[in-house]
Amino acid sequence: MKRFLAVLLAALLGVMLAGCGSTPSQSKLSTSALLKKARAYVTAQKDVGLSGRIDQGGAETSLDLKYAGDDSYGTIKLSGATITLESVGGKTYFKPSKEFWTQQLSKDQAATVTGLIGDRWIIANPGNANFAQLIALAKRSFLTEQVLTPEGTITKGKVTTISGTKAIPLKLKEGAIYLADEDARPLQVKGSSTSGSGTATFSYDKVTIPAAPTGKDVVDLTKLLSSTK
DSSP, X not given: OHHHHHHHHHHHHHHHHHHTOOOOOSTTSOHHHHHHHHHHHXXXXXXXXXXXXXXXXXXXXXXXXXXXXXXXXXXXXXXXXXXXXXXXXXXXXXXXXXXXXXXXXXXHHHHHHHHHHTTXXXXXXXXXXGGHHHHHHHSTHIIIIIITSOOSOOXXXXXXXXXXXXEEEEEETTEEEEEETTTOOEEEEEEEETTEEEEEEEEOSOOOOOOOOOGGGEEOHHHHHHHTO
16 A cells, blocks of 8 residues: 555656646747747737836826727826727727817817717727727737837847746837747837837736617717718
């Protein structure tokens, strides 16, 4: 019996130790291979988040975007003004705060617009070029085709640590992308230039998207403005 227990214990320890082996580093891969793996990782995840802050000459912008499958929800803050963004079932909606309108329009124009729209969501019409950027942000492809597809020369830095995780820095002309050393998942993006700097962090926690606004809670801005002429 003692012999049997000794053999069983040795076998169990062997399995446990095998499971605790270190994950191969991804740092030997080329920059293009690393970015390809990073994009594939983001594409494969059901839930992905990106949040951060940008400071441009004292004007602060922050964003908090959450993607669940093909849907998304988030907020963008511009110098005290807020835009809430939601995309569900292929349709994108946004709701600017009153501060946004007062920053963008004259006092009288802002009062007119807020009076017409109230607290309703605006449908982002794909045919209107003014909504293109908001629609792009609401799509997961914003992460893979823009954030993780940088232009220009990219160089690899030495493995460092980001929030306790070993990370490979991919240095850009104005900033860097940090990928986890174990699987090349995106961890963080940093930007720095003469006009400002910023940091955005990826997350992979479960995301819950609110139900799409409907009925009286939604307004088609194009139709609304045409009806007031």
